Each structure stands twice: as structure tokens, then as C-alpha cells.
Amino acid sequence: MKQILLGNEAVARGAYEAGVKVVSSYPGTPSTEITEAVAQYDRIYCEWATNEKVGAEVAIGASIRGARAMTCMKHVGANVAADPLFTASYTGVNGGLVFVVADDPGMHSSQNEQDSRNYARAAKVPMFEPSDSSECKDYLLRAFDLSEKYDTPVMLRLHTRVSHSRSVVELGEPREMQVRPYTKDVDKYVMMPGMAIKRHVVVEERIRKLSADASSDPEAVGAHQVIRRSGSSLGVITSGASFQYVSEALPEANILKLGLIWPLPVDLIRSFASEVDRLVIVEELDPFLETEIRALGIPCEGKELFTLQGEYSIRMIAHALTSNTDPARGIDSKDLPVPPGRPPVMCAGCPHKGLFLALSRMKVQVTGDIGCYTLGALPPTSAMDACVCMGASIGMAHGFDKATDGEDSKKTVSVIGDSTFLHSGITNVINAVYNQSNITVIILDNSITGMTGHQQNPSTGMNIRLNPAPAISLEDLCRALGVESIRVVDPVDTALCQKVLREELDKPGVSVVITRRPCALIPTGKGKKEDRTTVNYDSCTACGACIRMMCPALTEGSDKKPVIDWDTCNSCGLCRNLCRFGALTKGGRES
Numbered sequence: 031m032k033q034i035l036l037g038n039e040a041v042a043r044g045a046y047e048a049g050v051k052v053v054s055s056y057p058g059t060p061s062t063e064i065t066e067a068v069a070q071y072d073r074i075y076c077e078w079a080t081n082e083k084v085g086a087e088v089a090i091g092a093s094i095r096g097a098r099a100m101t102c103m104k105h106v107g108a109n110v111a112a113d114p115l116f117t118a119s120y121t122g123v124n125g126g127l128v129f130v131v132a133d134d135p136g137m138h139s140s141q142n143e144q145d146s147r148n149y150a151r152a153a154k155v156p157m158f159e160p161s162d163s164s165e166c167k168d169y170l171l172r173a174f175d176l177s178e179k180y181d182t183p184v185m186l187r188l189h190t191r192v193s194h195s196r197s198v199v200e201l202g203e204p205r206e207m208q209v210r211p212y213t214k215d216v217d218k219y220v221m222m223p224g225m226a227i228k229r230h231v232v233v234e235e236r237i238r239k240l241s242a243d244a245s246s247d248p249e250a251v252g253a254h255q256v257i258r259r260s261g262s263s264l265g266v267i268t269s270g271a272s273f274q275y276v277s278e279a280l281p282e283a284n285i286l287k288l289g290l291i292w293p294l295p296v297d298l299i300r301s302f303a304s305e306v307d308r309l310v311i312v313e314e315l316d317p318f319l320e321t322e323i324r325a326l327g328i329p330c331e332g333k334e335l336f337t338l339q340g341e342y343s344i345r346m347i348a349h350a351l352t353s354n355t356d357p358a359r360g361i362d363s364k365d366l367p368v369p370p371g372r373p374p375v376m377c378a379g380c381p382h383k384g385l386f387l388a389l390s391r392m393k394v395q396v397t398g399d400i401g402c403y404t405l406g407a408l409p410p411t412s413a414m415d416a417c418v419c420m421g422a423s424i425g426m427a428h429g430f431d432k433a434t435d436g437e438d439s440k441k442t443v444s445v446i447g448d449s450t451f452l453h454s455g456i457t458n459v460i461n462a463v464y465n466q467s468n469i470t471v472i473i474l475d476n477s478i479t480g481m482t483g484h485q486q487n488p489s490t491g492m493n494i495r496l497n498p499a500p501a502i503s504l505e506d507l508c509r510a511l512g513v514e515s516i517r518v519v520d521p522v523d524t525a526l527c528q529k530v531l532r533e534e535l536d537k538p539g540v541s542v543v544i545t546r547r548p549c550a551l552i553p554t555g556k557g558k559k560e561d562r563t564t565v566n567y568d569s570c571t572a573c574g575a576c577i578r579m580m581c582p583a584l585t586e587g588s589d590k591k592p593v594i595d596w597d598t599c600n601s602c603g604l605c606r607n608l609c610r611f612g613a614l615t616k617g618g619r620e621s
């Protein structure tokens with residue numbers, strides 16, 4: 031049977047067909063839907079882990095115990111999971127073990143554009159890169175077989191275009207995989223120097239053998255494909271989504287399409303290069319293949335023709351390598367007739383907005399974190415000074431405090447979401463308490479992992495399959511970490527937020543303020559229809575305070591007075607709290 035699947039859904043299908051037993055992941059665009067789709071297969075145990083390192087360690091444990099296991103993450107998640115990954119390369123596996131990492135060229139939803147292929151090389155683990163949904167499934171099956179055959183974790187590299195595109199996939203039957211017997215093997219699984227020194231030799235030998243096998247049996251081992259076209263002296267080496275662009279942009283070119291992009295099939299590359307007069311490497315982001323191929327002494331072109339940044343397109347490749355500058359050739363998404371861009375804003379009823387209005391009025395310094403609330407850095411609130419990576423907000427506030435001998439602590443707060451706090455904020459609070467910091471930490475608890483599309487987390491009371499699960503109390507947790515002052519406020523009450531924050535900023539030590547209100551897009555956060563806001567135009571002075579809040583439910587009418595879109599209004603009441611003239615009221619119809 032055939033189905034049209036997202037690349038991410040095809041990876042999940044591959045896990046099902048490969049007989050995977052355990053999947054533990056942390057969400058992150060563009061990888062999130064893989065684990066959500068895995069949750070549809072009852073026979074796979076799957077979970078949201080607290081972070082990527084935890085997810086990787088769960089998968090490593092399941093693999094050593096004999097089950098096929100997988101962990102999925104976005105590219106920056108690989109930074110968090112890098113510690114276990116690098117040493118899992120040394121221990122090898124028992125049941126097959128796959129790390130799925132989804133890159134985001136063009137940064138559709140990320141804070142940087144790092145290239146995960148560098149991790150495969152640095153950790154000395156093989157990596158496959160599919161170019162469509164069918165290959166997502168096929169390469170994942172290959173990755174599990176290769177993992178067990180070569181006793182190594184394997185990485186599967188996706189990127190946004192492949193994760194989030196749909197194409198046809200031929201479905202297969204799931205394999206019946208038994209959990210393999212487990213035998214205690216200290217030399218293999220306990221990585222102390224004495225054992226690790228010996229395992230490093232194994233790792234280097236493994237990668238050499240894989241490279242040789244991928245050259246001598248390119249299709250079977252590496253899923254490599256050589257597409258020869260008579261009459262052309264141009265050869266292109268490529269992989270992933272770039273292969274799709276090259277195929278359409280250069281229908282006459284010879285192509286070496288790599289499936290296993292680490293380690294490289296050196297002999298195959300040499301022989302392909304010898305067949306063409308001009309060799310061009312087409313790859314998004316880093317000159318990864320190009321650097322390796324140049325190091326082999328093979329002349330080629332790459333980044334002198336193409337950019338290191340963002341996504342490629344059919345047209346870009348055609349323009350660089352052919353005389354065909356026909357604008358109709360290939361379509362760039364930026365040429366499509368879509369409505370003009372608009373600045374990203376928080377949703378109607380977003381609980382984070384009230385807090386950020388309070389922060390902008392207080393004119394405090396805000397060390398930020400990653401989540402929906404990062405939008406607080408933009409107008410209308412513009413209330414964020416720095417944002418680096420998940421969990422960094424609290425450490426940065428502590429840094430501000432120590433850098434100024436405590437002077438900045440009265441005017442600096444850190445903001446962090448519930449999921450992000452549990453991901454990597456906890457250890458920062460411990461550090462701040464231990465090192466006698468004077469910081470105020472705001473945990474924005476909207477009862478969900480909002481930014482990545484509403485995944486459960488350990489404080490929400492539900493697991494990935496929406497079954498009841500123990501809910502961690504953020505207050506109890508912070509108390510256990512040594513925080514003495516913990517306050518809970520409703521962020522829609524901006525005046526109260528300001529008052530509480532001012533009091534906490536004035537206190538010595540580490541304070542935590544939890545702003546609690548569910549995300550407006552989850553069932554518990556949906557406001558009542560009868561509580562939606564109405565405008566009393568007789569009282570309205572057209573001062574613009576509510577319009578400046580940039581709520582998507584509220585637009586400016588021709589008389590500069592607000593017009594409420596009742597389909598979008600989520601009844602949060604923030605605009606009512608802001609109106610000094612009593613012109614915005616609850617319920618009723620617009621007068």
C-alpha cells in the first residue's frame with residue numbers, strides 16, 4: 031500500500047517497520063512530528079523526555095539492553111545530546127540505535143543555522159541523509175540494520191524541506207524484532223580510560239571499514255546512486271533536498287547522490303570525479319562534502335558558487351551552473367503571490383503578553399530564553415535584552431549580578447517557560463542559589479510546551495499519549511532547590527505583576543515569580559465566549575492604548591477606535607485592564 035506522508039511521518043513509519051521498541055525525544059522544529067507520529071503506533075513505547083540529553087540516554091540504555099531505540103531532536107538539540115552521543119560511539123550498541131537530527135537551513139524556526147553533519151564526523155558515527163519521504167523510511171530501516179551490523183549508533187539527518195514535505199511512501203510490514211539478549215560487558219559498556227582507549231581503536235577501524243564498504247558496495251551499504259548522462263562533462267555531488275533541486279535544475283548533469291554522507295565512499299567519489307571534466311558540490315550550509323573532497327586532492331567547485339547561508343532552490347542552482355536564466359525555470363517560494371509579511375506577534379489571549387507589558391513599563395533588563403515568550407523582544411513590548419539558547423536566561427541574569435557586584439540585580443529579571451525551565455533551567459537555579467546570587471526568575475507557566483505546537487511536559491499532568499501522568503509542582507521544585515521566595519501571579523493582571531516583581535527585585539537572594547495561566551490555544555486556556563470584549567464607543571477616546579498592544583483580535587477602525595474580531599478574541603481581558611476609560615467591557619455585542 032502507498033501513502034502520502036510527511037518526511038517526519040515516514041521516519042515514524044520506518045521506526046514501526048524496523049521493530050523499534052523505545053523512542054524518547056524532546057520536541058524541536060522541524061523534528062517534532064516524528065515522535066508525535068510514533069505515538070500513534072501502540073507497539074512502540076514512546077515518551078517526551080525532559081531534554082535531548084535525557085532522550086539520548088534513555089535510547090542508549092534501551093539499546094544496550096537489547097531493544098531497537100531511537101531519539102529525535104532538532105539541530106540545536108544535538109548540542110544538548112552531544113555528550114552521550116560521543117561516548118555512545120565508543121560503547122557501540124546491542125539493539126540498533128538511531129539519533130535523528132533535523133537541521134533548519136534558513137532558520138524558519140531556530141536560533142542558529144548549524145550543520146549537524148559536523149557531529150557525525152566529530153563523533154565518528156555514520157550518518158544518512160534522505161531527500162524525500164520514501165527515503166526517510168528506507169534510510170531509517172537501513173540505519174537500524176547498519177547500526178547492528180557495524181555495532182555503532184547511526185545518525186539520520188533531516189532538514190526542514192524533507193521533514194515538512196509530503197511524498198509517496200510504499201508501506202511495508204513491521205518486522206518482529208526480539209529484544210536481544212544482554213550480557214554484562216564491562217570492556218564495551220563502561221567507558222573508563224582503560225576501556226575507552228581500546229574502544230577508540232575499534233571506532234577508528236569501524237569508520238575505515240564503513241568507508242571502504244560504502245565504496246565497494248555503494249548501493250547496499252551507502253544507498254549511493256550514480257546517475258550518468260551521456261553527452262555531459264559536468265558532474266555534481268549532492269545529497270538530501272539539494273539532490274531534488276539539482277535534478278530539476280540540471281537535467282543533463284551527471285550526479286553522484288550520496289545516501290550515507292558520513293563516512294564518505296572515497297573510492298566511489300574518486301572514480302566519479304575521474305569521469306567528469308567539471309566537478310561541483312551542491313550542499314546547503316557548510317562546505318562539508320567539499321572540504322572532504324578537496325582534502326582527497328580532488329579539484330572541485332562549491333562555495334565559490336553557492337552561499338553558506340539559507341536554503342537553496344532550483345532557480346539558484348540553474349542560474350549558477352547554466353546559461354538558462356529563464357525566470358520561469360523553477361519557482362522560488364519568495365516569488366509566490368502570498369500576502370506580504372507581517373511581524374510575528376503573540377496570539378490573541380496569549381498569557382505571556384500581560385507579563386511583558388508589565389516588564390516594558392518597569393524598564394527592567396530582561397535576560398530571555400527560548401519559547402513563545404521570546405516574542406516579548408519585539409514590539410509592542412520590546413522587553414528583552416539577550417536570548418541565546420534553552421536554559422540560558424537564568425545563568426545570564428546571574429552573570430549580570432556578578433558582573434556588577436549585585437548592582438544590576440535590582441533591575442534584571444530572567445524569563446523562562448515551564449518546558450524550558452524543566453529542560454535546562456533547574457541546574458541554573460541550583461547554581462544561582464549555591465553561589466548566592468541576587469536574581470529574580472520569572473517562570474512563565476502556560477501549562478504546555480507552546481512554541482513547538484503543544485507538547486506535554488512534566489508539569490502538565492499528561493504524557494505524550496495524553497494519559498494522566500504525575501505533574502511536577504514548579505513551586506515545590508523551586509523550594510527544594512533552595513529558593514526562599516516563590517510567588518504565583520496571573521499575568522493578565524499587569525498591575526499585580528508589576529507590584530510583585532518590584533517586591534521580589536528588592537529582596538536579596540534568588541526569587542521565583544511564576545506567572546500562571548494556560549496557553550489560550552489549549553482547551554483549558556480557551557476563554558468563555560460570553561466573556562469576549564466589547565467596545566463602548568461613547569466612552570472610547572481613541573487613545574490607542576489597546577491598539578498598541580498589537581492583539582490580533584483588535585484592529586483600528588477608520589475613527590482610530592478599536593474594532594474587536596469576535597472570532598479571534600479569546601476573552602483574556604488584557605485590553606480591558608489597559609483601558610483607562612472603561613470603554614472595553616466584558617460580553618454583549620459591539621455598540
Ligand SMILES: Cc1ncc(C[n+]2csc(CCOP(=O)(O)OP(=O)(O)O)c2C)c(N)n1
Nearest residue numbers: 058107400401402447448449450479480481
Ligand atoms: C536545545 C533545544 N531544543 C529544542 C528547542 C525547540 N524549542 C524552542 S522553545 C521550546 C520550548 C518552549 O516551551 P516553553 O518553555 O514551555 O515556552 P512556551 O513556548 O510554551 O511559551 C522548544 C522545545 C530549542 N530551541 N533548543
